[in-house]
Amino acid sequence: MQDLIRRLLAELGEDPSREGLRDTPKRVEKALKFLTSGYDANIDHILNGALFTVDYNEMVIVRDIDFYSLCEHHLLPFFGKCHVAYIPNTRVIGLSKLPRVVDVFSRRLQVQERLTNQIADTIRDSINPLGVAVVMEATHLCMSMRGVEKQNSFCVTSAMHGAFRDNSRTRMEFLELIKLRSALPGIADAASAGMACVGED
Numbered sequence: 794m795q796d797l798i799r800r801l802l803a804e805l806g807e808d809p810s811r812e813g814l815r816d817t818p819k820r821v822e823k824a825l826k827f828l829t830s831g832y833d834a835n836i837d838h839i840l841n842g843a844l845f846t847v848d849y850n851e852m853v854i855v856r857d858i859d860f861y862s863l864c865e866h867h868l869l870p871f872f873g874k875c876h877v878a879y880i881p882n883t884r885v886i887g888l889s890k891l892p893r894v895v896d897v898f899s900r901r902l903q904v905q906e907r908l909t910n911q912i913a914d915t916i917r918d919s920i921n922p923l924g925v926a927v928v929m930e931a932t933h934l935c936m937s938m939r940g941v942e943k944q945n946s947f948c949v950t951s952a953m954h955g956a957f958r959d960n961s962r963t964r965m966e967f968l969e970l971i972k973l974r975s976a977l978p979g980i981a982d983a984a985s986a987g988m989a990c991v992g993e994d
Contacts, residue, residue: 869934880923926951933947
């Protein structure tokens with residue numbers, strides 16, 4: 794990988810041997826391996842031992858989970874907040890594991906729509922809850938640094954299963970709860986409309 798990065802620097806018109814770039818290939822390799830470490834993660838291993846039988850059937854929400862990922866179209870970062878909710882059906886997931894699930898799938902080359910679905914599907918398949926909801930809000934540098942260069946735009950995607958899809962009151966309760974302290978106003982309206990703004994150009 795370091796040889797490829799040296800060639801890339803040269804193709805960009807740089808001198809890979811100059812002082813400031815001499816160790817760049819090593820640093821970039823280390824950074825990329827960390828940012829894509831989700832490929833090596835075993836989701837079953839992460840969740841096993843953190844699934845518990847509990848007599849509870851009300852909504853569980855973990856909100857404002859920070860995430861960072863790389864757009865698969867341009868290899869530029871996108872980042873923001875993830876909000877996860879589920880309604881247990883006799884089993885719950887240890888709360889610290891939900892951010893771990895977000896990390897596993899965000900630390901891959903991604904598009905936001907697929908990332909949102911992967912998180913929701915994993916929770917659904919792990920504990921068979923009465924419902925799962927995931928909302929992600931993110932800034933994409935492929936939109937703000939290049940292309941259309943819209944620095945203030947953000948993208949909201951949602952995935953709803955079970956009670957969150959079938960029952961509008963349950964869905965709106967979740968959206969209102971994550972709206973309470975959201976840094977981005979209007980998230981509930983955007984999420985309920987199913988907004989998605991990731992594109993390839």
